[in-house]
Amino acid sequence: MENCLFCKIMAGEIPCKKVYEDENCMAFNDISPKAPVHILLVPKVHVENVHSIRGEDEKIAKDLFSAVSKIVREQNLEKSGYRLVINSGENGGQTVFHLHIHILGGVKMGWNPV
Ligand code: AMP
Ligand code: ZN
Numbered sequence: 001m002e003n004c005l006f007c008k009i010m011a012g013e014i015p016c017k018k019v020y021e022d023e024n025c026m027a028f029n030d031i032s033p034k035a036p037v038h039i040l041l042v043p044k045v046h047v048e049n050v051h052s053i054r055g056e057d058e059k060i061a062k063d064l065f066s067a068v069s070k071i072v073r074e075q076n077l078e079k080s081g082y083r084l085v086i087n088s089g090e091n092g093g094q095t096v097f098h099l100h101i102h103i104l105g106g107v108k109m110g111w112n113p114v
Contacts, residue, residue: 001046006098010044020071024063027071027103036106037075037082041067047099049088064101077105 001007008014009028016028019039030038043060047053053060072078082105087094 001098004046004098005096006040006042006100007046010042020067020074022063022067022070024060025067027067030102034102035083035104035109037077037104039071039075039103041071041101041103043099048097049094049099050086051088053099060099068101068103071103072105075103075105077103080105083109 005014009016010026018026018028020027020041023044025041025043027039027041030040041064043064045057045060047057047060050061068084072082075082082103085102085104086092086100087102
């Protein structure tokens with residue numbers, strides 16, 4: 001989609017530090033990391049957020065979670081643990097309106113969402 005930051009990154013128009021790619025999704029380091037490991041996992045299809053996934057697009061969720069399990073294994077996060085975050089909409093703190101999963105790890109995290 002035009003004017004979408006993550007679509008532009010996936011098209012190679014904006015550089016990124018890619019850590020994973022398959023036919024359905026791509027993952028790259030967050031430009032402003034909130035943890036020692038901070039990866040953004042993005043579906044190649046442009047969907048805004050979880051609640052805009054419909055019908056045939058439900059495969060996107062399955063594809064994303066199978067990529068999560070490959071990425072956490074590759075990043076050696078399985079044993080130490082990690083956090084997945086999906087910010088949705090204004091109150092959820094979403095700033096890029098192309099669905100993405102934050103994969104955070106490398107530090108013991110607290111619970112302080114606000
Ligand atoms: P969210 O606030 O959940 O929509 O997450 C958007 C994320 O994209 C933020 O954590 C930003 O730091 C990250 N971000 C913004 N621009 C870039 C970029 N050019 N490359 C990588 N990550 C980015
Ligand atoms: Zn997009």
